[in-house]
Amino acid sequence: MFASLRMLSRRALASQVSRVQSIAQVPLRQFSSEAAAPKSGGGGWKLAVLIGAAGGGLYYAKENGYLDDVMGKAPAAAPKSHDYDQVRKAISDLMASDKAEEYDDGSFGPILVRLAWHCSGSYDKASNTGGSNGATMRFAPESDIGANKGLDVARKLLDPLKEEFPWISYSDLWTLAGAVAIEEMGGPHINWRPGRTDQPDGKNCPPDGRLPDGAKGAQHIRDIFYRMGFNDQEIVALSGAHALGRCHRDRSGFDGPWTNSPITFSNEYFKLLLEEKWNKKKWNGPTQYEDKTSKALMMLPTDMALVWDKKFKPYVELYAKDDQKFYDDFAKAFSTLLELGVPFHEELPAKA
Numbered sequence: 001m002f003a004s005l006r007m008l009s010r011r012a013l014a015s016q017v018s019r020v021q022s023i024a025q026v027p028l029r030q031f032s033s034e035a036a037a038p039k040s041g042g043g044g045w046k047l048a049v050l051i052g053a054a055g056g057g058l059y060y061a062k063e064n065g066y067l068d069d070v071m072g073k074a075p076a077a078a079p080k081s082h083d084y085d086q087v088r089k090a091i092s093d094l095m096a097s098d099k100a101e102e103y104d105d106g107s108f109g110p111i112l113v114r115l116a117w118h119c120s121g122s123y124d125k126a127s128n129t130g131g132s133n134g135a136t137m138r139f140a141p142e143s144d145i146g147a148n149k150g151l152d153v154a155r156k157l158l159d160p161l162k163e164e165f166p167w168i169s170y171s172d173l174w175t176l177a178g179a180v181a182i183e184e185m186g187g188p189h190i191n192w193r194p195g196r197t198d199q200p201d202g203k204n205c206p207p208d209g210r211l212p213d214g215a216k217g218a219q220h221i222r223d224i225f226y227r228m229g230f231n232d233q234e235i236v237a238l239s240g241a242h243a244l245g246r247c248h249r250d251r252s253g254f255d256g257p258w259t260n261s262p263i264t265f266s267n268e269y270f271k272l273l274l275e276e277k278w279n280k281k282k283w284n285g286p287t288q289y290e291d292k293t294s295k296a297l298m299m300l301p302t303d304m305a306l307v308w309d310k311k312f313k314p315y316v317e318l319y320a321k322d323d324q325k326f327y328d329d330f331a332k333a334f335s336t337l338l339e340l341g342v343p344f345h346e347e348l349p350a351k352a
């Protein structure tokens with residue numbers, strides 16, 4: 001090493017020293033697509049180069065490319081916002097595909113929203129663990145827990161997009177898909193930004209029990225969502241996502257859609273909660289509620305808790321009356337949810 005250093009020209013030293021110094025001061029970006037950060041051994045060389053430069057005693061072996069050998073490669077260019085636009089478009093195309101028309105109520109939207117929510121909703125504020133960063137749901141035990149049953153469908157749907165855009169992390173892809181799905185189903189724009197990185201294995205999977213159990217009541221809902229850092233109003237706003245999609249007997253054990261338009265984002269869920277009469281369904285399944293009028297719609301015990309609890313109910317009333325307020329509050333809370341525990345860097349591009 002030092003023999004080769006002596007062969008470096010003084011001119012190269014002068015120009016490279018300032019580059020070393022500026023690189024040393026630039027915080028590493030968090031994009032999954034960038035080259036790996038230099039290993040700690042590389043940091044030792046970096047120090048050696050800096051010390052040498054300060055003393056003026058070290059010379060470079062060649063004028064170009066030497067620094068990369070010592071430091072490891074400089075970070076590759078970060079994906080541009082138009083790259084994310086291409087992913088957005090691919091997600092929209094997936095949602096508009098013939099395959100989607102044949103699925104459930106004619107859209108992959110609801111299950112993409114549920115994937116984004118379940119990968120994020122494992123966050124624990126106190127320990128700063130869980131959350132969308134890491135995409136640990138690719139691995140057992142998180143992939144196998146009861147609450148995540150059926151989400152393999154959504155993960156498999158997005159795998160070809162990961163192949164098409166290998167520079168995006170799974171965690172960015174899954175959360176972006178949830179945001180795009182909300183927008184494509186007529187919902188508000190969701191502020192979303194990239195920067196999540198993937199874990200290589202399931203060692204840091206969050207423990208089971210962090211996602212809500214639909215069979216329980218208001219206290220359980222608060223325990224789960226307060227743990228993530230949400231308040232009552234945000235809990236009610238987020239629950240409005242149940243305007244979308246349905247329960248599947250072979251996944252959660254519950255059955256049926258919440259609204260008559262399960263692939264359109266709306267405040268219908270809140271209206272129905274207040275305006276319909278909900279009776280306990282008589283069936284050979286877990287306790288759920290059915291509307292008196294058509295008996296075709298359903299509510300979970302946790303949904304009913306939003307009108308039975310006197311602190312939650314005023315927000316149900318607010319959102320049933322004012323859909324714009326619901327859209328605004330949902331967009332904020334959902335964006336926050338997707339970012340829980342994500343160590344974003346200051347120099348990330350503006351929200352995409």
Ligand code: HEM
Nearest residue numbers: 110111113117212213214238241245246247248251252302
């Ligand atoms: C107390 C809180 C919550 C409980 C107990 C709960 C429970 C459930 C259950 C049991 C299902 C049915 C899964 C199936 O059988 O396929 C479901 C579906 C769904 N949930 Fe929630 N959820 C909650 C909160 C949320 C939140 C915060 C969001 C999003 C912001 C959300 C979005 C969805 C969507 C879109 C579906 C439909 C998925 C599909 O059609 O495949 N949920 N939820």
